[in-house]
Amino acid sequence: MENKKYKTKDLIGRFIPYFKPYKNVLLLDLFCAFLTTGCDLILPMILRFLANKGTEDLSSITVQLIASLAGVYLVLRIIDAIANYYMTRIGHIMGARIETDMRKDAFDHIQKLSDSYFNNTKVGQIMSRITNDLFDVTEFAHHCPEEFFIAGVKIVISFILLSRINLALTTIIFIFIPLMVIFSMDQNRKMKRAFKKQRVQIGELNSRLEDSLLGVRVVKAFANEDIEAEKFTQDNRKFLGTKKETYKYMAGFKIITCIFDGIMYLVLLIAGGIFMMKGLIQPADLFVYTLYVTTLLATVKRIVEFAEQFQRGMTGIERFIEIMDSDIDIFDDEDAKELNGVKGSIKFKDVSFGYNDTDKKVLSDINLSIKEGEKVALVGPSGGGKTTICNLIPRFYDTTEGNIYLDDKDIKKITLKSLRKNIGIVQQDVYLFAGTVYDNIAYGNPKATKEEIIEAAKLAGAHEFISELKDGYDTYVGERGVKLSGGQKQRISIARVFLKNPKILILDEATSALDNESEYLVSKSLERLAKGRTTLTIAHRLTTIQNADRILVLNENGIVEEGNHKELLEKKGVYYQLYMMANEIA
Template sequence: MEETRQISTGYLIKRFAPYFKKYRWVLVLDLFCAALTTICELVLPLIVRFITDKGMNDMASLSVKLILYVGLFYLILRLIDAAANYFMANIGHVMGARIETDMRRDLFEHLQKLSFSYYSNTKVGQIMARITSDLFDVTEFAHHCPEEFFIAALKITVSFVILANVNVTLTLIIFAVIPIMLLCSIWFNKRMRRAFKMGRVVTGDINAQVEDSLLGVRVVKSFANEAIEEEKFNEGNAGFLNIKKMMYRYMAGFQTMTRLFDGVMYIVVVVAGSLFMIGGKITPGDLMAYLLYVTTLLTSIRRVVEFTEQFQRGMTGIERFIEIMDEPLEIVDTPGAKKLKNVKGDIRFDHVGFMYSDDHTEVLSNIDLHVEPGKNIALIGPSGSGKSTLCNLIPRFYDVTSGRILIDGQDIKDLTLHSLRSEIGMVQQEVYLFAGSVFENIAYGLPGADKDAVETAAKQAGAHDFIMGLPEGYDTYVGERGVKLSGGQKQRISIARVFLKNPPILILDEATSALDNESERIVQQSLEKLTVGRTTFTIAHRLTTIRNADIILVLTEDGIVEQGTHRELMARGGIYHDLYQLYTEDSDLNEEF
């Protein structure tokens, strides 16, 4: 379970408040309407007091005309109240929804900028929970939070002023109960907030577990492990139930406390008010007004109590939103970064070292390498030797921890990320296709590309023929992650995507290692076309596919231990020679190099 450290409410509100800036006039109008509805509600006890005192002191002055005027006046107030309430319920809620939308946009934009290391250490289910369900409650919170507390403060203040003018002592006795209620509320609120936060964390864990199980459903079924997955889910589900029990226990205690204080305030007014009335210090109309104002106050307090659950949900959502927004951006454009233009593809590794920030494991050390434009560089070596890491440093998916990487003589840290990555194409072992059509997935390489450009790229990748054989051709839905296509088909679509992008620098990360022999042959032909005229880094699994590379690098834990052409390395009789001999002797070799 994630860390449940609680951020102070004041800090959360301070961070959330700027989202009201765009809608400040809507908020002002909403609070004005809230004031109107409050005034309408507070006028009724005064009307009742006026009529009661008139009736008991001078019945003759209580004419039909006066009663009708009073009734008409109150009816007008109720019409104003209805119009104001409509605005609050409609436009006020829309304001809250817009704020939620703005927050979700900012959160998604920030997530797009976070580095690979963040995603390596964070469950996707937790991220999904934060960007969806955690922000659902913000709509109600953004609308009702200022509104409910403004109304409560207005009612308490106005009621206190009116009642103090009638009888200060009785008013102080009644209002002395409110601070005690507030202290109890604070105590319960802190515990409710903690429970809600834990609930959100557990919900994220359940989402992550369900996502993991459903995406891996083929593995689950192939091993007949449905029962294990059900057991894992039931364990998380039971944990969620326990958190819910805790939440409802605190909520029940909170509501019981408020009901108890309701009774205390009523009995105080009845007993103390009656004693004051016997002593001639207040009139029956005053006592009636006190009872009505206490009812108004308690109604307001109950609304705040009912809103408390929503308030805590909203604060929890905001807290989890801020936790992601405060995640530092490890890889950003440096001040004054320039655009990479007219790329030739000359790449130099100058004493490059790299270690992961989370565990400080050194992966690369003192790498010196110069790749001339248009050259094809192949990298081989055991798993964990840093082949993929070395390639991932070029588009700055990670930043070097020492040394520098130059493209056409320019330090990549001095270039804008967008321009740098726009000039680099990648074909990876694990192809990711988005849920959509074949056309949309190829066009992803160059947003806005027309049909002719997409078809040309598909033909270059050797994908056009099989695409035309699909039920709806380029409009065929590929399924989630391209599940409706074979591995070779998905890989050819990913290659077409890079053909469409037409980058001068290319990275092939074991692009054929997961394919069968026939698919590998077809894909390899496409890759050979793709690499022509481009500076290419090829991470190789099958050593026969890199024989024609301009330079072959052998990477181990000690760095680059051998480099040269296939013929040079074979003649040297070193590590590459031994690996190649082993591979060609056993074409079913399972160990990855």
Template sequence: MPYFKKYKNILMLDLLCAGLTTVSEMVLPLILRRLTDVGMNNFSDLTMELVLRLAILFGILKIIDLVAGYYMTSVGHMMGAKIETDMRSDLYTHLQTMSDSFYNETKIGILMSRITNDLFDITEFSHHVPEEYFIGGLKILVSLFILLNINVKMTLLIYIMIPIMIYFASKYQRRMKNAQKEQRVHVGNFNSSIEDTLLGVRVVKSFANEEMELEKFETENEKFLGIKRKYYRSMAGFNTITKLFDGLMYLILIITGGYFMMKREIEAGDLLAYVMYVTSLLNTVKRIVEFTEQFQKGITGIERFEEIMDEKSDIVDSENAVDIGKVEGKIEFRDVTFKYEVDTDNVLEHFNLKIRPGGNIALVGPSGAGKTTICNLIPRFYDVNSGEILVDDKNVKDVTLKSLRDNIGIVQQDVYLFSGTVLDNIRYGKPDATDKEVLRASDLAGATEFIDNLPEKFNTYVGERGLKLSGGQKQRISIARVFLKNPPILILDEATSALDNKSEQVVQESLEELTKGRTTLTIAHRLTTVQNADEIIVMEDRRIIERGTHEELMNKKGRYYDLYTKGGLLDKLN
């Protein structure tokens, strides 16, 4: 209903046109009734003048019918398409606001199905639901009024059958709805499984597991066929019920019509009109029956749309959130405790940390020590359970998410490049950047040299997820992207750990240039990459066990010293 409200004028005109086409259609039996009665009872009154008057009346009504029908088919359908577009836009916008925890629990394939398949049928649904039921209701009421004037007894018998038919048909209708919803759920899971396999096709091939993946696919494919079978059986039962009552109504019409003709309680013209109105009534019921499949698809799509829209993000701007503005880069953790799920252990407990503006801090420690968690809490990808995080002495919960994240740049180990050109991916850091600014960012990231050797330079297509580029090339593009953004706070999440030694050296030089003048948090896998940090923080068991410069920690000969002298790989801590 909220989406109809925006197009209420179009909807009202569409329903007016639906009314005009209905009236035009329902006048024809009255015209034929008039001709038949005059021809059989008062033949002398059947003049060419009468015939022409009735013909002109029908012609005018037919023109009205054509014009109204054109509007309903063109503008009415476009209203449905606009509603579908609005709903898809709202759904996509809503998904952009959801937190990381939502995406951790939801398969992307399912979300893709919600955005695309579930809303495909909204166009037909939005247009035809008000139109079909308005026409159906109008025909039933007008037919009832006219038929009661022809013969009350016959009409009561016919109309008693309609609610009985609806009662039995509704049982199959519910089964159709449940099967349709089950089908949509399965399509989402099916899409997600296919997406997972195709994106990991190299892994599948490397383990020669094509047959196993094919078996999984066939199992899901057969399950999908079973759901379809259940749906079509329900639809067959629904159609059979309606056709049964269709036949019963005509049977009643033949018996009672013949009986009342014998009793002279109904004229030939009246019976002709009566048959035409009952036929029109039954065609209306059939039309609604035929529309039932589309109706169920639309209802299922709307219900699944509502399910996502009713999901509330746990990371939102507070009511009085303010724009943080351009920050200096001071960061403070005050007595922070955090865990990812209600039934899991704390990742951080009463954690405290201060970072001065422009400070270069390195976080080292084994997996699960809380390093990545610290970096995820600063831009509010998650919210702390207790304590607070301050940026420039402002609680991150009291500032808008956009203004906070505008001041933070992140370079991750697993670089994500969008399908598009090199230029598109660098410019993502600042969508309104000029070509000159992009080139400068590329130069600072040490990426221009390899980009100039690409077939179309900056306009080279990188492939899905950047598959056409090496790990080092993708990483330098991601660094150029952050250079273009130019944030005062920088987070480096094991940015070089997945690279070979040569690529790591090139990327490390780019990162050293990037960190100049910025508050930097570095999660390090190789200790040799963090020797120049202002302070190195060693974490273990959700707490800080050592901190200091490289020289201080080496002189202390503690945990960091043991690790460094045994090869400098953090895996040794595990």
């Protein structure tokens, strides 16, 4: 999606619907903008009236007249202050709410994306898109309609008022405004590209930082702090380079503004002087004219300078839309139904699977039937498709060809939520969320009572060590559970699945990274967990699956052997060789 080009009008068209819930706030904001604009434009007319009055008859200027004009202007200033307060406070809150809505939509969409998206996209880039890239949307959402509305009102009213003073001079002055816009367009386009590059690079910087911090122990173990520092320095310098490029185009904008600023005042000085010399404009009118031109130039200058904020906002919106346009590969069919009363039988029928970025198939024409409550183990060399088979059942990926059935129902005809609700997964790499032990177990069923959570911990063999922790179930586990041992984390993850109470259980090398004592404790917990459930176990340690009802041996050719431990040893085939090799290593 990053290579797709979006036109500004398309980006604005996609952004405008976010104003809909706040249209009343926006309309009131624009009304306030109109009031502040009116206040700015009326002052020169008051001064013109006073100057002309004094020129005609100085004695007509009385204290009462001055007081009346001052009173009118004071009221205008009070209105201006109230309107500006509303625009600054409520307008910004509206922008922040729109930013919040967009961030929620982006997060919700990301949650629906398949594993393929996360395999090909850096987490740092994703984080940058839903945090940093949307920061400027608050300012954009508030100021964009406001600035253009104010500019439009000021230009139109200024043109009308100035034309009434002197149409010829007004025509000459206004010829330069479209020229300024035309000369600014090229810099505008370049600035947009520069901001896009800046956003991409800050995402890379975030990715580098995240990678180094998550792998900090590996970095320290290999004493490679200098290497990581050099990598970060390189990315940091690239980011500096993109900012330099951005500032170059911003400076170009500034030059264009200054040049046209000078030209328009020069024209006013020369043409105005000639017109006044020939009696085509009064001195007081030229003074007021100058005030209006100053206001007009300030407005145009403000719009030109707003182009920086505009492009920042456009870049944030574009990066947001790139996420929203990422295809959701895994979704509920229109006729998908809730899964109820699950028994747990699974069937693969002519299933093939290959990743999108390669033509090679991981699985080809797999046919497999697993009975309700059956304990099936998957063994074989890496790359044989064991994990892929297990990932297809909860639809982390969809089959390239063929179908998978749960209780004789095609899993694509089952809602994703109800399908995954009935599948429990225990992996080798346990992920615990930053929070307490209690929070992490409760993740399996957020509605569970404290008693149910403690019971799940007891079934997982975790209650004893949890009770010995400083704060028991309220102990903070640290990011990714860093404060706990591997065996402790694994038992907490098992307690989480106990609490979920699924009918189907997938054990993905759940004990392979543990020491002997932890493996023994976790294996006992897994035996209790697997009782009464259809269980698929991926294992490299063949000793852990000898009691399986059935063992499937997979390699690049698919399922090459099938049977229980004793039957497969008697065949003296692939499983026998794997078993003998494991014994030799042991």
